[in-house]
Amino acid sequence: MSALLEASGLALRFGAVPALDGVALEIFPGEVVAIVGESGSGKTTLLRVLSGMMRPEAGEVRYRDPEGGLHVVHEMGEAELRRLHRTDWGFVHQNPRDGLRMRVSAGGNIGERLMAVGARHYGNIRAEAAEWLRRVEIDPARIDDMPALFSGGMQQRLQIARTLVTRPRLVFMDEPTGGLDVSVQAKLLDMIRALVADLGLAVVIVTHDIAAARLLAHRLLVMRRGQVVEQGLTDRVLDDPQHEYTQLLVASVLAA
Amino acid sequence: MTALGYNFGYLDENTKRMIRRALLKAVAVPGHQVPFGAREMPLPYGWGTGGIAVTASVIGAGDRLKVIDQGADDTTNAVSIRHFFAKVTGVGTTERTGEATIIQTRHRIPETRLREGQILVYQVPMPEPLFRLEPRVAETKRMHALADYGLMHVKLYEDIARHGHVAISYNYPVLVGGRYLMSPSPIPAFDNPKMDRMPALQLFGAGREKRIYAVPPYTSVTSLDFEDHPFQPVRADAPCALCGSRESYLDEVVVDDKGGRMFVCSDTDYCATRQTQREAAE
Numbered sequence: 004m005s006a007l008l009e010a011s012g013l014a015l016r017f018g019a020v021p022a023l024d025g026v027a028l029e030i031f032p033g034e035v036v037a038i039v040g041e042s043g044s045g046k047t048t049l050l051r052v053l054s055g056m057m058r059p060e061a062g063e064v065r066y067r068d069p070e071g072g073l074h075v076v077h078e079m080g081e082a083e084l085r086r087l088h089r090t091d092w093g094f095v096h097q098n099p100r101d102g103l104r105m106r107v108s109a110g111g112n113i114g115e116r117l118m119a120v121g122a123r124h125y126g127n128i129r130a131e132a133a134e135w136l137r138r139v140e141i142d143p144a145r146i147d148d149m150p151a152l153f154s155g156g157m158q159q160r161l162q163i164a165r166t167l168v169t170r171p172r173l174v175f176m177d178e179p180t181g182g183l184d185v186s187v188q189a190k191l192l193d194m195i196r197a198l199v200a201d202l203g204l205a206v207v208i209v210t211h212d213i214a215a216a217r218l219l220a221h222r223l224l225v226m227r228r229g230q231v232v233e234q235g236l237t238d239r240v241l242d243d244p245q246h247e248y249t250q251l252l253v254a255s256v257l258a259a
Numbered sequence: 260m261t262a263l264g265y266n267f268g269y270l271d272e273n274t275k276r277m278i279r280r281a282l283l284k285a286v287a288v289p290g291h292q293v294p295f296g297a298r299e300m301p302l303p304y305g306w307g308t309g310g311i312a313v314t315a316s317v318i319g320a321g322d323r324l325k326v327i328d329q330g331a332d333d334t335t336n337a338v339s340i341r342h343f344f345a346k347v348t349g350v351g352t353t354e355r356t357g358e359a360t361i362i363q364t365r366h367r368i369p370e371t372r373l374r375e376g377q378i379l380v381y382q383v384p385m386p387e388p389l390f391r392l393e394p395r396v397a398e399t400k401r402m403h404a405l406a407d408y409g410l411m412h413v414k415l416y417e418d419i420a421r422h423g424h425v426a427i428s429y430n431y432p433v434l435v436g437g438r439y440l441m442s443p444s445p446i447p448a449f450d451n452p453k454m455d456r457m458p459a460l461q462l463f464g465a466g467r468e469k470r471i472y473a474v475p476p477y478t479s480v481t482s483l484d485f486e487d488h489p490f491q492p493v494r495a496d497a498p499c500a501l502c503g504s505r506e507s508y509l510d511e512v513v514v515d516d517k518g519g520r521m522f523v524c525s526d527t528d529y530c531a532t533r534q535t536q537r538e539a540a541e
């Protein structure tokens with residue numbers, strides 16, 4: 004099986020800060036990869052570079068389309084990249100306000116990606132939106148409500164529905180449970196896990212929550228100062244961390 | 260004769276040349292907004308300065324000008340613009356749609372079908388069809404560049420979800436030549452189908468925003484809609500009280516102080532012509 008996304012030699016500095024320093028990785032279809040590391044280690048920057056939202060100073064990101072064609076992400080035109088972000092890819096922001104249109108109803112939020120790729124049948128768009136509300140456990144009767152009326156957890160589920168409606172194969176998530184209460188986080192993680200398994204999604208998820216990584220991820224990348232210091236199968240990395248930074252990270256979670 | 264002291268059409272030749280260059284660009288890329296450096300006109304914005312600048316740049320000594328405001332030739336706005344051009348160009352003016360070579364309009368398209376060789380100049384208050392949906396100008400430009408108009412459909416979706424139909428009765432967004440999303444200016448949605456493959460040249464001038472755009476003759480202009488909620492031009496369900504027309508766009512006018520109302524054609528030339536024909540037939 005060939006990778007959906009491959010990156011090699013990624014480097015990016017902000018002034019003297021090396022946000023990315025020689026990062027390479029591959030994401031395979033249906034695989035959940037978590038990127039963990041302390042705050043400021045370069046996780047968000049890596050996600051933004053992988054998804055084409057930010058340009059690296061060195062290195063390359065390659066994307067494989069459903070027909071098997073390979074594209075260098077940062078050489079794609081803006082129109083092509085935008086289209087990719089609405090079809091085969093998705094991006095779930097930490098703050099649902101960054102990923103939702105707050106002045107558009109729940110149904111309109113879910114329908115937007117469908118309409119952006121040419122859906123022109125109102126009844127079908129609405130039916131699809133209702134179905135996705137159900138899937139993320141929001142009462143479809145609330146299809147015409149504005150997102151502002153929803154709780155934080157519901158907003159995040161709505162953002163996920165809106166992202167998944169075009170059946171992307173690869174989804175980037177940046178701390179999707181970040182701003183939520185612990186009990187709400189657990190519920191959301193369960194839902195993400197079920198959806199990912201159901202849809203066979205590949206996911207690159209950034210989190211500083213080791214427990215979340217253990218629950219969701221097949222593989223783990225540990226970042227520190229812009230470098231991937233350790234990577235491997237989640238259980239292996241967490242149960243038998245090799246790098247001393249990973250050992251510290253795991254120990255600090257166990258202690259907490 | 261041109262009044263003394265004015266250049267023909269009021270604007271100086273350099274300004275007219277600059278506006279014509281913008282017009283040529285606009286005609287070459289139908290529906291695309293082209294910026295132009297507007298010269299101050301002797302009228303406040305909102306009085307059709309963009310339309311006046313366009314008319315001033317295309318009008319020639321052999322033209323006949325008609326000016327309408329909401330379909331009427333006799334409103335203050337229409338009369339003063341017509342007088343202005345009569346004074347600064349000396350060209351003949353007319354109220355007859357069929358006799359005019361240039362028609363400057365605010366908020367209507369004449370009922371009488373326009374023909375090849377005529378120019379319809381629209382006064383545009385806000386040229387950007389996405390401005391209510393996307394306040395960032397740079398982002399609207401990007402959306403036009405990428406033909407990324409899903410957001411406009413989101414707006415239509417929201418209308419149908421809330422009201423059961425698209426609640427836009429004026430300035431109903433159109434797609435020009437299958438490519439550019441365009442504001443038709445605040446004409447009633449009823450007029451939208453008249454824009455489609457119109458034999459006349461359609462020019463749009465927005466004075467405050469300093470933008471020009473155009474629809475060349477016989478260009479497709481489609482109103483955005485959904486397959487299961489097709490665009491429907493609406494008109495009051497009544498005949499004109501004066502000429503009996505069941506096809507024209509109607510204004511509802513108050514006729515007395517007891518709440519009495521009647522519907523009459525908004526296009527005064529069309530209505531008057533029909534009344535004359537009726538009388539002749541009797």
Ligand SMILES: Nc1ncnc2c1ncn2[C@@H]1O[C@H](COP(=O)(O)OP(=O)(O)O)[C@@H](O)[C@H]1O
Binds near residue numbers: 040041044
């Ligand atoms: N736009 C930026 N300008 C300057 N520095 C930045 C910018 N974005 C990130 N950084 C810096 O790069 C490093 C990595 O940041 P980030 O990728 O956000 O880390 P993380 O997501 O792991 O917390 C940090 O030191 C951060 O301060």
Ligand SMILES: [Mg+2]
Binds near residue numbers: 047048
């Ligand atoms: Mg971050």
Ligand SMILES: [Zn+2]
Binds near residue numbers: 499500524529530
């Ligand atoms: Zn009439």
